Amino acid sequence: MIISRKKFLKLTGISMLAATGERIAESLAGTAPSAGPGSPRALTAKRWAMVIDLQKCAREDGCTACIDACHRTHNVPDIDNRAHEIKWIWKEEFKHAFPSAHNEYQAEHIESLPVLLLCNHCDNPPCVRVCPTQATWKREEDGIVMMDWHRCIGCRYCMAACPYGSRSFNWIDPRNDIAQLNPDFPTRTKGVVEKCTFCDTRLAKGELPACVEACPQDAIFFGDLDDAGSEIRQLLKSEYAIRRKPELGTKPEIYYIV
């Protein structure tokens, strides 16, 4: 069959239109193939937040169940060089996590109490304020501070702005240091910033964050801060909880029960 140039252009035009139309129809009908936040199984909240019980967390010495689960789920590389390491969730001694609560006569078991650190998903995030491309942003519907690894230009301004050291930059190609690849989660390229995203993809499938699920002591609680009946709201009502550097006005949403 011989097709004239004109006819060819007409045909390609029509098929492109058809493809676009299908997309629009799909998004209108909400039948996008992946289970997004709109899927019926998805866990939703007005304001996701986390409460970590430090005493429970410290019960098992040297436990890294949540860290392993998170890093395995999200293809976080295990890089030997401290300068280049990527961490989404990790442990730090109490005196470093809460420098203003430190005093030199404090009991050693408090000073060196391991504290789980991760992105605070601030209500007023400085990283989002400074990002020149909106590659990191606060999700309107549930307050999660998100990251777009395809838009990030790697300027690292967010890392300078974060007062918690919660962000990591891919100084080298991370793919060589992933022990076991999880095919269900994207790997990153060199030159972009990454961090915890409160497991937005798991929430969309109706699953709790990987760290919460993996904790053998049930020390990590995750829920809706906006819902007065939620478990985390009950905990915050009954226990004394602190946040990291609240004086900076960032409104961090990770609460620690000491």
Place this chain on the structure above:
Amino acid sequence: MFMFEKALTGSRKYWTWIACLAAVVFLAFLAYLRQLDVGLGISGMSRDVTWGIYIAQFTFFVGVAASAVMVVLPYYLHNYKAFGRVTILGEFLAISSVTMCALFIFVDMGQPARVLNVLLYPTLNSPMFWDMVSLGGYFLLNAVIALVTLSAERKGIAPPKWIKPVIILSIPWAISIHTVTAFLYSGLPGRSFWLTAILAPRFLASAFASGPSLLILLCLLIRRLTGYDVGKEALRKLAVIVTYGMILNVFFLLMEIFTAFYSKIPEHMEHFHYLFAGLEGRDALVPWMWTSVLLAAVSLVLLMTPRFRNNQTLLPVICIVVFLSLWIDKGLGLVVGGFIPSPLGAITEYAPTLYEISITLGIFAIGFLMVTVFYKIALSVREQYTQ
């Protein structure tokens, strides 16, 4: 291109100099290809010290660019005739410096291919967006001003009237580029070293000392090489500007130190501690910072004594002392010092790698190349006119 033919004829010395610079640029290009391939992991930066010599040089040269206002303002606003032969040199220095700044930002990007995302998704709440706008605008303003006034001069006519408001606009614009650059740093919670309202004024003061110092050095150099003399009066006035800039800079720095050390708020003191005494035995920057202090003190004595300041053989030495002192302070200590200690109290030191140094030198060479070519064009036009 516009008057570019003037840069294509030159002595053997001229071409040797151009070739040397081109060689440095080429080596830097090879180093950059390696960085592009491996990633910024080839630098000395780390998870704790996320900005290094690239961003520090960017910050320093924004100051040099802004300092052109110190010749433009007296000449065009106050009709100070003595700057008639130096103003065009200041403007071309500004254009070259802004270009260097853009390159320093570019080589610092983890994903340089995506850098236009800044324009594709303009984000009004990000100082980095505004920095791009103000630097781009400043480049355009100076390019238009320099080319229009120079081509009018070549034709032996007065520059068009519309250029005057453009020149006036370039004056506050120069202040804005360094103010916005200071805002990149001074609005970050948790980075106490930079979280200070005096950062922008301090940036400007140091710029008005380091920029004119460099300009004096360039003027003296071209006088020796080409015989083009900006005039004794202009050099003296520039030295006075350097004097005031340096005094203000040191004054502002002492105010920072007073606030930090009289209030005794640990997080405001610890960065100064790291820079000037070291923390936990780590003190890589200490010798540098004290060198900067020593040079600043020497330069103040020399600058504030008219006998030394007006001495034509001593002037280049004074300018080098000022420039080095401020380069260490701003092109090294200010950016790196803000990251040490880290928000978690870690003391991770930073030193640039050979790759970083090569790339940095390459960008310096591009700056020199631009200054050389621009000055060649400007001087050729003037020679022709005066003949």
